[in-house]
Amino acid sequence: MRQLFKSIKRAFGGASAETPPTEFVTQVLEPTGGKILRPKDWFYREYHRNPNFHWTLSREEPSEGRPYTTGVxxxxxxDVKEGTGKTAEQFILDLVAARKEKAAKVIKTCGETDQGLFTRTCLETEEGPYHVLYSLFWGSSGMDIAVVMLAGTTKEL
Known part of the structure; x- marks a missing residue:
């Protein structure tokens, strides 16, 4: 599990003095053109329904609705306000509260940090057999966008 989170941290720009154990490739997140580093032997799947975009990077093949064990x-x-009646910030804070309530164990939370275009918060939980790390963002200056990134695997890993 620790290795997964180290790899994910590197993929999302975290610094580490260690040499990555896996070769990474750049994955373009279509249709936005965003980019993320993906372990070379992992799978990529995207699903979009305007105005929402979903991308999955996983160790196991996630096609045809099959579940995966380890992934991001x-x-x-x-347009969060139009779709939910909430601001993007309230949407994320409500989601964090719901995940905390549902979790078997809350391992860690972090406060809000301004990251320029977005404000970020995080939550690390155990949910059933899974260890999950959430990074959650909402648009700054009234930007009506929310982003939820979750990384998870089984507690044994």
Whole structure:
């Protein structure tokens, strides 16, 4: 599990003095053109329904609705106010509260940090057999966008 989170941290720009154990490739997140580093032997799947975008990077093949055990999911929600009646910030804070309530164990939370275009918060939980790390963002200066990134695997890993 620790290795997964180290790999994910590197993929999302975290610095580490260690040499990555896996070769990474650049994955373009269509249709936005965003980019993320993906372990070369992992799978990529995208699903979009305007105004929302979903991308999955997983160790196991996620096609045809099959579940995966280890992976990262990125969900971008646009026009949050129109779709939910909530601001993007309230949408994310409500999601964090719901995940905390549902979790078997809350391992870690972090406060809000301004990252320029977005404000970020995080939550690390155990949910059933899974260890999940959430990074959640909402648009700054009234930008009506919310992003949920979750990385998870089984507690044994």
């Amino acid at each position: 999911r990125i969900q971008t929600f646009m």
